[in-house]
Amino acid sequence: MHRIRIGSGAGYSGDRIEPAIDLAERGGLDYLVFECLAERTIALAQQARQRDPAGGYDPLLTVRMTAVLGACRRNGVRLITNMGAANPLGAAEATRAVARSLGLDGLRIAAVTGDDVLAAARELDVALEDGGTLRGLGDRVISANAYIGAGPIVEALAAHADVVITGRAADPALFLAPMVHEFGWRMDDWDALGRGTMAGHLLECAGQVTGGYFADPGVKDVPELARLGFPIGEILADGTLLLTKLPETGGCVTPATVKEQLLYEIHDPARYYQPDVVADFSAARVEGDGPDRVRVHGGRGAARTGLLKLSIGYIDSCIGEGQISYAGPGAVERGRLALEIVRDRLALTGVRAEELRFDLIGLDALHGDRRSRGHTPYEVRLRVAGRTATLEEAARIGNEVETLYTNGPAGGGGAWKSAREIVAVASALLPESAVRTTVTLLEA
Amino acid sequence: MKLRDIAHARSGDKGNISNISVIALDETDYPFLAEHLTAQSVATHFQGIVTGTVTRYELPTLGALNFVLTGALGGGVTRSLALDAHGKALSSALLDLELPNRNRQNNQHGGERP
Numbered sequence: 001m002h003r004i005r006i007g008s009g010a011g012y013s014g015d016r017i018e019p020a021i022d023l024a025e026r027g028g029l030d031y032l033v034f035e036c037l038a039e040r041t042i043a044l045a046q047q048a049r050q051r052d053p054a055g056g057y058d059p060l061l062t063v064r065m066t067a068v069l070g071a072c073r074r075n076g077v078r079l080i081t082n083m084g085a086a087n088p089l090g091a092a093e094a095t096r097a098v099a100r101s102l103g104l105d106g107l108r109i110a111a112v113t114g115d116d117v118l119a120a121a122r123e124l125d126v127a128l129e130d131g132g133t134l135r136g137l138g139d140r141v142i143s144a145n146a147y148i149g150a151g152p153i154v155e156a157l158a159a160h161a162d163v164v165i166t167g168r169a170a171d172p173a174l175f176l177a178p179m180v181h182e183f184g185w186r187m188d189d190w191d192a193l194g195r196g197t198m199a200g201h202l203l204e205c206a207g208q209v210t211g212g213y214f215a216d217p218g219v220k221d222v223p224e225l226a227r228l229g230f231p232i233g234e235i236l237a238d239g240t241l242l243l244t245k246l247p248e249t250g251g252c253v254t255p256a257t258v259k260e261q262l263l264y265e266i267h268d269p270a271r272y273y274q275p276d277v278v279a280d281f282s283a284a285r286v287e288g289d290g291p292d293r294v295r296v297h298g299g300r301g302a303a304r305t306g307l308l309k310l311s312i313g314y315i316d317s318c319i320g321e322g323q324i325s326y327a328g329p330g331a332v333e334r335g336r337l338a339l340e341i342v343r344d345r346l347a348l349t350g351v352r353a354e355e356l357r358f359d360l361i362g363l364d365a366l367h368g369d370r371r372s373r374g375h376t377p378y379e380v381r382l383r384v385a386g387r388t389a390t391l392e393e394a395a396r397i398g399n400e401v402e403t404l405y406t407n408g409p410a411g412g413g414g415a416w417k418s419a420r421e422i423v424a425v426a427s428a429l430l431p432e433s434a435v436r437t438t439v440t441l442l443e444a
Numbered sequence: 445m446k447l448r449d450i451a452h453a454r455s456g457d458k459g460n461i462s463n464i465s466v467i468a469l470d471e472t473d474y475p476f477l478a479e480h481l482t483a484q485s486v487a488t489h490f491q492g493i494v495t496g497t498v499t500r501y502e503l504p505t506l507g508a509l510n511f512v513l514t515g516a517l518g519g520g521v522t523r524s525l526a527l528d529a530h531g532k533a534l535s536s537a538l539l540d541l542e543l544p545n546r547n548r549q550n551n552q553h554g555g556e557r558p
Contacts, residue, residue: 039458040522129459213454219469220452256452256467259506263465265456267512269501285505298505316523357525365527367537368492385525424522427459 043313194301195239322401
């Protein structure tokens with residue numbers, strides 16, 4: 001095959017579904033990829049699986065599969081996703097149930113497992129990136145998942161899977177795998193793998209490359225954002241990428257939208273560490289190739305490190321928060337008085353917080369007060385947040401904001417409070433030899 | 445002149461590290477950007493917000509710079525008390541940075557631009 005078309009159907013777990021349906025129906029695609037796992041999602045999914053052993057996969061999996069599988073089958077589009085989260089096999093079974101209910105007999109669904117490496121990570125007592133080791137987190141650890149590469153997805157495609165479901169795979173690997181499968185790239189052709197990774201990186205956040213997260217009225221205008229379409233990547237056998245979107249969808253694909261996404265969440269652009277390759281975007285070229293069509297080339301790669309990144313989920317602490325608004329003349333002064341009252345009451349009542357934060361939204365909540373000096377906002381919203389050891393303690397913070405209704409300055413309105421347990425994520429590295437992946441095929 | 449007059453930007457997050465790409469709206473402005481938007485000027489702009497280091501990467505083929513800011517996200521996206529735990533709005537804060545007037549600058553260099 002000399003070129004393939006890959007559509008991106010989701011950039012995160014809760015993403016819109018309409019653009020994916022549109023792509024499945026009229027995208028002329030070979031592959032449709034749904035990237036749905038943020039850093040912390042898999043730890044939360046592991047908690048969900050502990051509550052329900054059949055769960056732990058993406059909560060929208062059934063909705064998404066029901067929406068697109070029929071069109072994918074009709075149009076010969078193969079689907080790749082990390083919606084398996086903490087339970088790829090469970091997700092594959094749920095997908096088979098959807099396929100059967102839609103009458104898609106014979107649909108082949110592959111589950112990729114092996115990214116759950118908690119046992120191996122414990123045995124090796126891996127060092128955490130920010131200091132300490134896994135053992136130091138004690139019984140607070142929920143999960144440890146390795147970012148696996150394209151290999152097992154390629155294996156599933158070679159076994160004629162129509163749908164491939166993974167857990168924690170590197171996001172660009174979901175896109176790199178079909179390129180490796182179709183073009184027969186060797187897994188030590190570093191430049192090809194680097195270019196494929198670059199294409200995958202550009203596609204993985206879906207609407208963020210077609211004009212989503214881009215508009216700045218008067219400077220960067222984007223047409224019809226409400227109907228924002230998702231991207232299609234046409235990839236040539238040498239790894240050159242042509243990025244586009246469907247006609248009659250909102251958004252835009254321009255060199256500017258592509259450059260913003262190319263550098264999104266990148267540190268050293270010459271060393272983008274991936275399980276299959278160290279990709280190098282430092283000499284990338286991005287050129288317009290007609291309306292809503294951009295050519296990207298110049299990616300390179302170097303040998304992979306042999307180490308896989310681990311994402312370790314653990315119960316960190318609890319956060320309690322409260323908010324209330326003030327408006328009109330003297331709003332800022334009343335907001336400041338309210339903050340002082342809450343600060344004093346938290347001390348007077350002995351609320352045990354490791355860390356507290358006092359903000360006036362509209363004045364200083366995002367970047368401190370230096371930038372808003374000299375402006376008097378019409379309204380401000382007080383926000384107090386604190387870190388505690390227990391949920392009970394966290395709840396006391398929001399309560400002290402709520403009591404401002406009858407015990408604080410004049411005119412406070414719209415009080416809101418929350419208390420939540422925080423699952424945080426730590427990073428570590430694990431030798432790839434400690435990870436064994438398995439592909440399991442189901443048939444509808 | 446504000447940075448927003450000649451560039452656009454996007455923030456990304458990983459752990460307690462934020463990266464902010466700054467891309468020239470017109471690629472011919474890249475040398476001006478590279479000269480005036482230094483790691484030091486970005487660090488100064490984010491004083492009080494970024495507790496760690498600022499590293500700058502240059503991407504001349506894209507007309508872009510990439511800034512990596514450590515200690516920028518209140519201890520890390522997943523545990524920060526901040527309203528914007530991801531630091532998504534940091535890109536907009538950076539676009540507020542004042543640059544020397546480019547017209548005067550260009551006149552000094554021979555006035556090759558209007």
